[in-house]
Amino acid sequence: MLKSAYVEEVFTLRAGDRVELLGWVRNVRQHGKLVFLDLRDSTGVVQVTVKTGVADEEAVKTASTLGREASVKVVGRVVEDRRAPGGREILCERLEVVGRAYGEYPIKPGVGPRFLYDNRHLYLRSPKVSAIMKIRSAMVEAARRWFIEHGFTEIHCPTFITAAVEGGATLFEVNYFGRKAYLTQSVQFYQEAAIYGLEKVFSIQPSFRAEKSKTRRHLTEFWHIEAEMAFTELPELLETVEQLISYMVVETVEKRKREFTELGRRFNVEVVEPPFERIKYEEALNILESKGVTISWGEDLGADEERILTEQFDKPFFVTHYPKEAKAFYHMPDPSNPRVTLSADLLAPKGYGEIVGGGQRIHDYKLLIQRIEEENLNPQDYRWYLDLRKYGTIPHSGFGLGVERLLQWILNLRNIRSACLFPRTRQRIYP
C-alpha cells in the first residue's frame, strides 16, 4: 500500500507499512553512503534513513546534496529501530526533491532571540513556534465556543475610529482621505451600542496602542477579546470573566497536551478553578502596606506594586473598586462610595500582571456628561456614545482580555512577542 501520511502517523502505523511523506528537511547527517534526514511536517519530526541496498544510488546521492529546509517527498517503510529518535524511522526507498534549499539556512542552533525575530518568517517553521500557535488557536477557539454557548453574539467592529475610548491613551494616527483618524484601541464603545439590539456581544480582533512601552509585556498590536453585556452589574461580570478564563485555560491545556510537552511546560488547571478571589483596591493597599510598600490612595497600582501583590497569590484574582481617578471616565461610580468605581482587573499570579480589565459602565446620561467634563474631555467628541444613554438606557458591564497576555502567563513565556506569529512592537514592524 502506498499511502500519503503525516509524520505523527508514523508513530501509530504498524512497522513494515509503506508511507509517502511530504515535508521539510530539518537536518542532514551524512556517513558516506548512509544519510540521515530529519523530516518535519506540521505534525512532528521523524528520522528518514537513506542507504544503498534499500534506496537506489540516485536517492543516496540526492539525499547527500540536500540542505536544511529543502522540501522532499519520501516513500519508504516504517521500521522499529532503537537507534532512531522515538524508536522509529522511515527506511527510504524513493526520494524526490520538491524544492531545494539554496544557500545556508539562517536558523540553526545557537542563534539569538534578536536574530530569530529578524527571521521570524523562517523561524515559524520550528516545532516550538508551531506548538505555541496551535495552543493559541485552541485558546481562541475555546473562548468563541464559550461565548456562543452562553448566548453571546459575535460582532465585528471597525478598526478606524475618530476618537479615543479613553482620553489619555496613545493612538496611532492615520490619514483617512485627508481627515485625521485613529486605529482602535478597544471596541468597547461599539459593543455598548450593539447590546441595545443583541444584549450580549463579544469580539475577537486586534487593538492598537501607540504607547512607547519597552517591556516584555507590551505589543503595539495585540488581539483583544472583548465582551459587553446588557442588564449586568459588577458581580455578574466577575463571574462571567472567571468562568470564561477557566474554560479557556482548561480546554486549551487538555486539548493541546502534546504541544505543552513540546514546550516543556506544565500547567496545573486547579489554578484556574473558580471562584477567583476578589479584593478591593483598598485591601490591595493594605496588603502592600504589610509588605512595606506604601502608595497614596487614588494612585494606580504600578508595575512594582502589581508584582508584589501578585506574588501573594497562586490563582488569578480580581482587584475591584479602583478610585475613579485611576480609571477612565466611563466607569460607574459605586453608589455606596462614589470615590471608587465598579471596576475590576484580573491579575495573573506570580508577577504576570493584568490579563483582563473591565467593569460596570455609567448608564446615566447626566452622570456620564459630568464625568466627561471632570476629566476635561469634550462631550461633543462623545455624542453618539452619549446618545446611547438617551434612549432606554440600561445597566451594563463589559471587559477586555489580552490574548497574548493570557498565553504568556499559561505558557510561562519570557517575552510576549513569542505569543505572536509576527509580533508588532515599538521597534519592530518587519517582517
Next chain:
RNA sequence: GCCGGGGUAGCUCAGCCUGGUAGAGCAGCGGGCUGUUAACCCGUUGGUCGUCGGUUCGAAGCCGACCCCCGGCGCCA
C-alpha cells in the same frame, strides 16, 4: 520620555580595564566516513570592529557626539 546593558566574521561570543594593526566555536565550501541524534575527522573561505570626529607614531580598545537594539520604569491588555 527617564534609567541600565549592549553593537567585533553569516550566527553566538572573546579581545577593550593595561593602545602595537583581529580570534574561537558553530554555519558555509572541498574531501573522508554505513547508525548518526545540534554526528564526527581533515582542509578551507569569510571582518568598512555601529557611525562620525578627536587624542596618539599607532585606536576594536582611550575621549566626545550621534544612530540602532535589548531590558526596567512610566502607560496599559
